[in-house]
Amino acid sequence: MEKDHGSGPGRPADALGMTPKEMRRLGHLVVDLVVDHCESRADGPAIQQGTPEELRAVLGGPVPEVPGDADRAIRTLVDTALANMQHGDHPRYFARVPGPSSFAAVLGEWLGTGHNAIATSWGGGSGPTTVELVVVDWLRELLGMPEGTDGILVSGGSLANLTAFATARAELGDGVAYLTDQTHSSIARDLRALGFPPDHVRVLRSDEQLRMPVGELAAAVAADRAAGRRPLMVVATAGTTNTGTVDPLPEIADLCRAEGLWFHIDGAYGAPAALSATGAAALAGMERADSLVIDPHKWLFQPYDVGCVLVRRPGALERAFTINAEYLNTSAAGGEVNLRDRSLELSRRSRALKLWLTFRVYGAAGIRAAISQGIALAEFTESRLRADPRWEVVTPAQLGVVTFALTHGGDGAHATRAASLAASGYAAVTSTTVHGRSVLRLCTINPTTTEDDIIQTLDRLATP
Numbered sequence: 001m002e003k004d005h006g007s008g009p010g011r012p013a014d015a016l017g018m019t020p021k022e023m024r025r026l027g028h029l030v031v032d033l034v035v036d037h038c039e040s041r042a043d044g045p046a047i048q049q050g051t052p053e054e055l056r057a058v059l060g061g062p063v064p065e066v067p068g069d070a071d072r073a074i075r076t077l078v079d080t081a082l083a084n085m086q087h088g089d090h091p092r093y094f095a096r097v098p099g100p101s102s103f104a105a106v107l108g109e110w111l112g113t114g115h116n117a118i119a120t121s122w123g124g125g126s127g128p129t130t131v132e133l134v135v136v137d138w139l140r141e142l143l144g145m146p147e148g149t150d151g152i153l154v155s156g157g158s159l160a161n162l163t164a165f166a167t168a169r170a171e172l173g174d175g176v177a178y179l180t181d182q183t184h185s186s187i188a189r190d191l192r193a194l195g196f197p198p199d200h201v202r203v204l205r206s207d208e209q210l211r212m213p214v215g216e217l218a219a220a221v222a223a224d225r226a227a228g229r230r231p232l233m234v235v236a237t238a239g240t241t242n243t244g245t246v247d248p249l250p251e252i253a254d255l256c257r258a259e260g261l262w263f264h265i266d267g268a269y270g271a272p273a274a275l276s277a278t279g280a281a282a283l284a285g286m287e288r289a290d291s292l293v294i295d296p297h298k299w300l301f302q303p304y305d306v307g308c309v310l311v312r313r314p315g316a317l318e319r320a321f322t323i324n325a326e327y328l329n330t331s332a333a334g335g336e337v338n339l340r341d342r343s344l345e346l347s348r349r350s351r352a353l354k355l356w357l358t359f360r361v362y363g364a365a366g367i368r369a370a371i372s373q374g375i376a377l378a379e380f381t382e383s384r385l386r387a388d389p390r391w392e393v394v395t396p397a398q399l400g401v402v403t404f405a406l407t408h409g410g411d412g413a414h415a416t417r418a419a420s421l422a423a424s425g426y427a428a429v430t431s432t433t434v435h436g437r438s439v440l441r442l443c444t445i446n447p448t449t450t451e452d453d454i455i456q457t458l459d460r461l462a463t464p
Contacts, residue, residue, distance in 0.1 A: 026070055033078050038089075038103060042448070045425030046093040050084040091448040092427035092457055097241060097269040097295075100446040101303035104361035108354030109303050117350035122336035125350070129339055132352035138359060139294065140310055143267075143274050144287030148314045152342035153351045156307040157268035157295045161235075162190040163309045163317075163343050164291035168233050168262040169194065170320035171313065175232025176224050178217055180206045180247075182240045184266055200229070210395065210434070212236060212247040214255060221259055233262040238283050239270015242432055242441065244378075244401030246270065249285030256290075265289040268307070269445075270399045272299040275364065276372040279399060296355055299371060299400075299445050306351040309343075317342040370447040374400040377444035381454050390462045394439045403432070403439040406462070411438040417461050427457045 018026070058080045088099035111117075112128070119128040136151035154160050161184075165177070177191055181203060191201050202220050207213040212234075221231045234256055236247040249265065256263035265271070265286055271294040273279025274286060286292065292310045296302040311317055322341040340346050358367070378397035385391040385404045394403045406413060415431040418440060422428045430441040440461060444454070 022070075026074070029071065029074060033074070034106065037078075041087060041089060042091050044083075044087070044090070046090040046428040047086045047095070047422050048084050048425065050080075055080065055084060086428065089446070089448075090428075091446055091450065092453050093446065094442040094444060094457065095422075095428040095430040097298050097443050098446050099297050099304055100301055100448065101297070102301040102358055102362065105302045105354040105358045108357035111357075112350045112353040117353065118348065119350040119352065120340045120346060120348045121338045126336070128350035128352065129337060131350065131356050132339060133337060135352040135355045135359075136308065136310070139296075139308055142364065143271060143292065143294070143310070145289070145292060145310050146287070146312065149310050149312050150314055150317050150342065151308055151310040152317060152339060153355075154307045154309065154343055154345065155305045156297065157184070157266065157293055158186040158190065158307075159343070160268070160293040160295070160307040160309040161187055161264075161266055162193065163321075164264055164293060164311065165190055165194055165233070166344075167309075167311055167316050167320040168264065168291065171316050172232055172262055173230070174200070175230040176200045176202055177233045177235060178202045178204065178220060178231070179235040180204045180212045180237075182206045182210050182212075182242060182245060183235055183237055184241055184268065187235055187266065200232075206245075206435075210240065210243055210245045212252060214248055214251045217252070218255055221255075221261070231259060231261055233264055235264050235266060236289075237270075238265050238267035238286055239273065239399045239401075241269065242401075243395040243403055243434060244270065244398030244443075245395070246282050246399070249283070249288070251285075253285050253288040262290045263288065264291045264293075266293050268293055268295040269298040272296075272367075273371055273375065273399045275368045276375060278375050279371065282399060299374070300355065300367065301358065301370065301447075302354055306355065371445075373447050374445035374449075377449055377451070377454065378402050378442070380451055381442055381444060381458070384455060384458055388458070388462070391458070394434055394437065400445045401441065401443050403434055403441045405437070405439050413464070414438045414440050417464075421457070421460055424460070426460060427453070429457065429461065 058076065087093055089101055117128045118125045119132050122129055132153055140149045140151060152163065154163060177196060177200065179187055188201060204213060204216050204220060217234065224231050234252055236249060236252050238246050253263055267286065271283065271286065271292065274283045290312050294308050296306045296308060297304045318341045321343055339348060378400045382393055382397040382402050385393050390407060392405050392407050394405050396402065418429050418431040432439060432441050
């Protein structure tokens with residue numbers, strides 16, 4: 001029987017609609033503006049910041065009451081709102097962890113937005129749900145997690161880690177979490193938001209290599225048991241934000257197995273390096289995690305936002321997050337998955353389409369090559385620093401990150417020079433501290449960055 005899609009005559013006019021001709025014209029304008037940005041981004045500033053007064057003067061004003069000029073509004077967004085921000089896809093944006101999104105991913109994002117795609121329930125979005133399940137399984141396979149591992153896409157690492165911690169506690173109960181002074185700052189906030197009391201968050205001082213000290217970890221676990229507390233979970237890092245350091249994952253995995261602890265790995269930016277030979281060697285043991293977090297909007301070249309949590313125990317996410325209500329009764333027998341039951345999000349846009357299209361267009365080989373290039377660029381940066389008497393390498397190139405300091409008078413100058421470089425528009429770098437020492441830091445994961453970009457950036461930083 002032919003379905004009736006309600007396309008007959010007599011449908012009322014849409015007050016918010018446009019003619020197909022106007023939609024195409026404006027759509028082509030937006031595409032042109034985005035491609036113009038991609039083509040010329042290296043010629044613009046890596047970061048730009050306006051004042052509140054300047055931005056409000058252009059973007060603010062009273063609520064628009066009558067229809068306005070769409071072309072002018074679009075160009076105002078591009079010229080003012082989108083100009084005044086960090087450009088994480090700029091080839092000389094080396095600060096924090098860049099987000100150098102690929103164009104195939106942008107296309108996937110547009111398709112999802114244009115179709116108002118939802119990935120909440122099987123009944124409401126079986127197609128987008130399947131895409132997400134496929135993408136999660138691709139990530140599982142590429143990162144070495146075992147078959148049966150479940151996963152979910154969320155907004156980023158903060159919510160992915162929180163989702164994993166809530167799942168661990170739902171599976172094992174309350175207890176103490178162990179991390180280090182190099183663990184990402186959002187982790188402690190996640191634990192606090194979940195109600196972990198202060199004496200159930202044990203922060204260990206990292207060792208001389210800025211890694212989690214396994215001996216001290218074992219001693220802390222033993223001390224907590226002796227004090228009547230229950231050790232619950234170890235939070236290791238696969239690529240710290242500050243230095244790219246990887247904790248001793250095999251040794252931590254052994255300890256967690258012996259002590260019955262949940263082994264969580266925050267690999268938000270670093271975990272995708274496992275696709276490369278160099279990264280796979282550095283990340284050995286990651287596949288033993290009970291839960292693993294990655295941010296595809298970093299080193300898998302996706303536009304913001306998309307994070308992922310993988311959980312080794314089949315069904316653990318559903319046991320932690322399933323909700324039931326009369327109006328949500330859309331399940332059917334047959335193994336369909338309702339993704340609303342794997343995290344705190346009920347309304348969920350489809351974040352998987354862009355990642356699926358990226359893999360289909362470039363293949364894992366293309367992504368692997370781009371990741372390898374980022375690792376090689378950091379190693380090139382380290383070699384330039386070591387050959388220049390103006391600089392001292394503080395931590396070597398690790399998973400696309402290197403930190404360094406001026407050999408003379410650097411402490412007060414690092415932040416000043418980083419700010420001056422950003423104000424010039426040429427590049428953006430991070431000034432930070434490593435065990436209390438002031439340093440500069442470059443993260444080189446953008447595949448459009450060249451060796452000359454590195455050379456010129458270092459020269460500008462070295463010149464007062």
